[in-house]
Amino acid sequence: MEDGQRMYSQQGGLTNMSGNVLPQYNMGQDEPSDQRKQEIGDILQQIMTITDQSLDEAQARCRKHTLNCHRMKPALFSVLCEIKEKTVLSIRNSQEEEPPDPQLMRLDNMLIAEGVAGPEKGGGSSAAANATAAASGGQPDSAIEHSDYRAKLAQIRQIYHTELEKYEQDLDLSDGSEIKNSDYEAKLAQIRQVYQTEYGKYEQACNEFTTHVVNLLREQSRTRPIAPKEIERMVTIIRKKFAAIEMQLKQSTCEAVMILRSRFLDARRKRRNFSKQATELLNEYFYSHLSNPYPSEEAKEELARKCGITVSQVSNWFGNKRIRYKKNITKAQEEANVYAAKSAAAHEGQGAAGYNVGGGQAGMYMNLNGGDNYQSSDNSVGDNVQNQVNALRHVISQSGGYSSDSMHSTPASMYEQHMNQQITPHSRSQNGSPHDPKPEDSTDSWCAGAFMQGLDGDGDNYDGSSDEPGLKRPKI
DNA sequence: ATACATGATTCAAT
DNA sequence: ATTGAATCATGTAT
Numbered sequence: 001m002e003d004g005q006r007m008y009s010q011q012g013g014l015t016n017m018s019g020n021v022l023p024q025y026n027m028g029q030d031e032p033s034d035q036r037k038q039e040i041g042d043i044l045q046q047i048m049t050i051t052d053q054s055l056d057e058a059q060a061r062c063r064k065h066t067l068n069c070h071r072m073k074p075a076l077f078s079v080l081c082e083i084k085e086k087t088v089l090s091i092r093n094s095q096e097e098e099p100p101d102p103q104l105m106r107l108d109n110m111l112i113a114e115g116v117a118g119p120e121k122g123g124g125s126s127a128a129a130n131a132t133a134a135a136s137g138g139q140p141d142s143a144i145e146h147s148d149y150r151a152k153l154a155q156i157r158q159i160y161h162t163e164l165e166k167y168e169q170d171l172d173l174s175d176g177s178e179i180k181n182s183d184y185e186a187k188l189a190q191i192r193q194v195y196q197t198e199y200g201k202y203e204q205a206c207n208e209f210t211t212h213v214v215n216l217l218r219e220q221s222r223t224r225p226i227a228p229k230e231i232e233r234m235v236t237i238i239r240k241k242f243a244a245i246e247m248q249l250k251q252s253t254c255e256a257v258m259i260l261r262s263r264f265l266d267a268r269r270k271r272r273n274f275s276k277q278a279t280e281l282l283n284e285y286f287y288s289h290l291s292n293p294y295p296s297e298e299a300k301e302e303l304a305r306k307c308g309i310t311v312s313q314v315s316n317w318f319g320n321k322r323i324r325y326k327k328n329i330t331k332a333q334e335e336a337n338v339y340a341a342k343s344a345a346a347h348e349g350q351g352a353a354g355y356n357v358g359g360g361q362a363g364m365y366m367n368l369n370g371g372d373n374y375q376s377s378d379n380s381v382g383d384n385v386q387n388q389v390n391a392l393r394h395v396i397s398q399s400g401g402y403s404s405d406s407m408h409s410t411p412a413s414m415y416e417q418h419m420n421q422q423i424t425p426h427s428r429s430q431n432g433s434p435h436d437p438k439p440e441d442s443t444d445s446w447c448a449g450a451f452m453q454g455l456d457g458d459g460d461n462y463d464g465s466s467d468e469p470g471l472k473r474p475k476i
Numbered sequence: 477a478t479a480c481a482t483g484a485t486t487c488a489a490t
Numbered sequence: 491a492t493t494g495a496a497t498c499a500t501g502t503a504t
Contacts, residue, residue: 273482273501294493315492316484323494324482 043070081225104243107250116192116253117199188257195253202249206242210235274317278307282317286325293322 046066111117217231274282285303286293295303300314307314 313483317482319493319495320483323496326494 039070040072040076043072043076077223077225084225084227101243101247104247104250107247107254110254110257111195111250115188116195116257117250191253191256195249198249199246202242202246206239209242210238213238274307274309274313278309281307282314282321286318286321293318293325 108117213234214231217226217234220226221231273279281303285295285299289295295314295318297311300311300318304311304314309317
């Protein structure tokens with residue numbers, strides 16, 4: 001802005017200055033006739049006044065023409081150039097070459113990171129190419145009037161504003177509620193597309209305008225002295241002004257991406273419980289493969305299909321299940337131990353008869369699990385037996401939670417099976433998915449067993465619609 | 477209001 | 491790439 005004004009005023013000043021200076025030069029040259037002097041005077045007059053007139057006046061062109069055709073023109077022109085040469089030194093040959101705006105760089109980086117402005121992903125480069133092509137191609141010829149520029153500038157500005165509005169509308173991802181994965185992709189693609197279109201337009205407008213101005217200056221340089229450097233400066237000034245628009249565009253895009261992102265993540269965070277049936281199926285699989293609860297990819301797919309959830313969700317579920325099962329087992333073991341010890345001390349013989357299977361195994365598993373340190377909420381495993389029973393029951397209900405009513409057919413056999421495996425460690429098999437990832441040995445490799453027996457837990461599963469939220473587990 | 481249950485995410489290890 | 495572990499965030503029960 002400041003540069004522009006300075007430049008313009010400088011040019012204006014120059015011409016005025018020439019008005020002061022020129023006569024001296026002229027006096028130095030001896031002119032034969034009064035008529036010539038008269039003509040020169042006219043020319044000077046024209047030169048001096050031409051800057052006071054708006055160039056879009058109709059006669060401007062004709063004046064320029066007459067001026068150009070005047071036989072004294074070359075001489076005057078050279079003189080003007082000479083003068084300008086001297087004055088132009090003060091033009092502050094600021095090369096500056098300021099480093100790229102850090103904020104712009106930041107925005108650029110982010111856009112690239114989000115895949116909005118990246119080089120590939122299609123579209124971007126071609127849009128730019130189109131823009132430049134259009135800019136260089138759609139160039140009307142040199143003589144363009146001032147008003148044209150005004151109009152053009154106004155037009156550009158208007159386009160910019162309307163586009164910005166439209167853009168912001170697009171960003172309004174409305175449909176407040178759920179955003180699914182596909183939605184996210186779609187919206188991101190949309191943003192990218194809008195951005196690229198806008199950027200293309202921006203570039204086109206910038207180039208067009210720059211070319212116009214350059215051409216105008218070239219045209220004028222036939223009449224008044226304009227150094228190539230000045231034109232350069234002009235171009236950089238224009239670019240700078242357009243950079244503000246560019247910045248705005250990029251900023252808007254960044255904001256859009258951020259909004260989209262946060263909303264998407266929020267939506268993704270929402271937890272919907274699986275259907276009762278789904279949980280049942282999962283639990284069924286889990287407990288019937290307790291020795292090796294690592295479903296193969298195919299098994300996962302099947303489970304996913306049956307449960308109406310995604311494979312990722314199945315993976316999530318099994319991941320959570322395994323770890324929680326294990327945790328609860330240890331908890332149960334600890335507490336069962338305490339309980340067993342206490343009850344044994346209390347009434348020697350048949351102490352924890354009902355749990356003794358579990359208690360007996362607990363020691364085993366305890367060894368396996370070594371010093372486990374999950375954050376037990378209350379280790380105040382007090383003296384109250386009832387508390388412990390409750391705790392145990394709770395734990396058990398957690399672990400075996402699925403069985404409730406519909407599974408009456410299997411539990412015994414399942415656990416039996418499991419127990420057997422306890423005893424014979426290297427008995428993979430079962431439905432054994434042949435090459436499962438982890439445990440080369442089913443039984444004691446992954447936390448081994450459980451002891452939840454006859455106690456049924458209420459598989460506390462709630463109902464919920466099963467949509468397809470984010471897929472993270474197997475991040476492919 | 478609080479605690480718990482549970483699906484999802486993150487992070488490191490392999 | 492898959493898993494275990496920790497953690498987050500939310501829905502539900504108390």
